[in-house]
Amino acid sequence: MPARTPQQSHPASGIARVAVPSPLRRLFDYLIPANTHVQPGIRVRVPFGSRELTGIIVAIVDQSDIETSQLRPITEVLDHDELIPSHLLDLWLWAANYYQHPVGDALHSLLPAGLRKKSAASIRSHHSDPSQPEITPTDTDIPTPNSQQNEAIRAVNDSSGQFNSFLLDGVTGSGKTEVYLQCIDHILKQDKQAVMLVPEISLTPQTIERFRQRFSAAIAILHSGLTPRQRLNAWLEAASGVARIIIGTRSALFTPMAQPGLIIIDEEHDASFKQQDGFRYSARDLAVLRARHESIPVILGSATPSLESLYNANTGRYRHIQLTQRAGTASMPTFQLVDTRRQLSEAGLSSDLLLATARHLKQGGQVLIFINRRGFAPVLHCEDCGWTSECPSCDARLTVHRKPPHLCCHHCETRQPVPDHCPDCQGKSLGTGGTGTEQCESALATAFPDTPVLRLDRDATRRKGELERILKQINNGEPCILVGTQMIAKGHHLPGVTLVGVLDADNGLFSADFRGQEFMAQMLIQVAGRAGRASQPGEVLIQTSNPEHQSLQTLVHDGYHALARTLLNEREAAAMPPYGYLVIIRAEAVSMAAPQRYLTLARQVINSQIHSQQLNDIEVHGPLPAPMERRANRYRQHLILKSSSRSVLQSLLTPVCQILEGRSESRRVRWSVDVDPLDML
């Protein structure tokens, strides 16, 4: 027992159960000094080993499992009022437990950074950046909703003050946002608050502007670009009730609200609602739970709902509201599949697509080319000896970039100059394989010398303000060609676009991941949604080497929902989500053998638990190498668990994680648990 500074007598007035920031899956008990008022949901400073940390009280108890003489007292109370309301704290704890993440670390990560240390939780004004600029709403003419929108608005408004989940399933341009706005308006009139979650990339100034124009109520924005102080202010404004509308990405779901009234998840199918590292929670799933806890309605909105949400709508867990009418005169775009096996293509562009591009430009339209690969080409190879540009740190190939010229890995930080001869055979015949956005951009610039060609990908928009500049040029309405990655699929309003070309639809068709087809379909519909929003009808050309593929045929001829139904049938037959539940235990290490060895141990621990608890209905697969086994010089393995029962997985995992945590082998690998994984990568 290490020597401790002798304590004065501490007439304890109860014991506080504290979540301490550490990777340990348990709470720690502390004595509450006399004359100290504490309650669950406040921060305290506590001694922890040889350190002092900021923890969160989650309960007050009068008996500890630890002998009282072993308990140490709370050093300092940081909040005098409840910081995290009890129903919200329950959600935080539930989430840490469900996603099998160490409770102290989970709760710590949900606090805004400004509250993780000692500082007091108070709003301080910032001269350089007032969090509430004075704007009076100018948008006085509120559009009149159509009958479908009215029905949606009425359904949500009728359930204010009680829990209800709505799947707002509306085609692009059907006016989902107007439904959100009117439901928020109704909530504001009851002196309640609304929180809206949006995907990472779509929290644009335009989105925010639309809300500021519409409402005079204070709006708190929570996005990644804020300084810690701005973020803290927004958080505290929501918690205190000063802010009436909270708009933010994933983590905004955990923001306290003084008078909660409504939760909205926009683009609910979007992958960014699932955190992909550390505490791997799903903000979309937790939103429904929060709404239930707080007895308020929740709206999940999308033009391409996730199979999970469609399933929940089918089974009656969500109320399914469909918006099928497009606003104004806009009509649905027409789809056409282009067989790339039959057409010579230059830089991945088929002659059909080039001809269509010329036609639309001539008619004054804008053209959008979607290609989900940035850079010039995905590989450099030697035509003499077959050498390819492998990444030294990953099981991947280095991508060729021309602007500026370099080779780089899209999975790690590796960056190399472009060799002028083959490193293996010294030959001079180096060629590129495949097409990226840069190559597509330059090929189109050559083919259409009189038309501006704009590229929209992570590289082109790296510089701040560059995205806005490109969008502004598009919005001037002049004919142009826009080449881009995923970035262009999401949200941006591009009224001048009349033709959309999709270069590589095959990628999603043959993805190793079980959600590959779902993601592909959502992507194609989202991209197609960019076309024909204005008066001219849109045209969508999808290039594929498998035009006869059943999924593509169904999507193109019968639409997203028809494909969703067949994909759901396939999932049911395979007992995959949403008909079964998955958990992945991941392990990675610098040595090749360690992760597999570790997960073999994990599997033994699992088997003995299954045996001792007499669990059935659990499948265990692996250890298996991850789809890209080596990444950034680390070897990665997976252990996959599957069951038709969440609670069975839960009662298996809790003791398994506890046991693994205590094993010394756990220190020699990086391991994590992913409950309801989005993909196997």
Added chain:
DNA sequence: AGCACGCCGACT
């Protein structure tokens, strides 16, 4: 995760 402790090799 941190951090302390303790046990071995190697170097001023």
Added chain:
DNA sequence: GTCGGCGTGCTC
């Protein structure tokens, strides 16, 4: 002699 590598244990 002692500086420092990392394996092991502990945190209410």
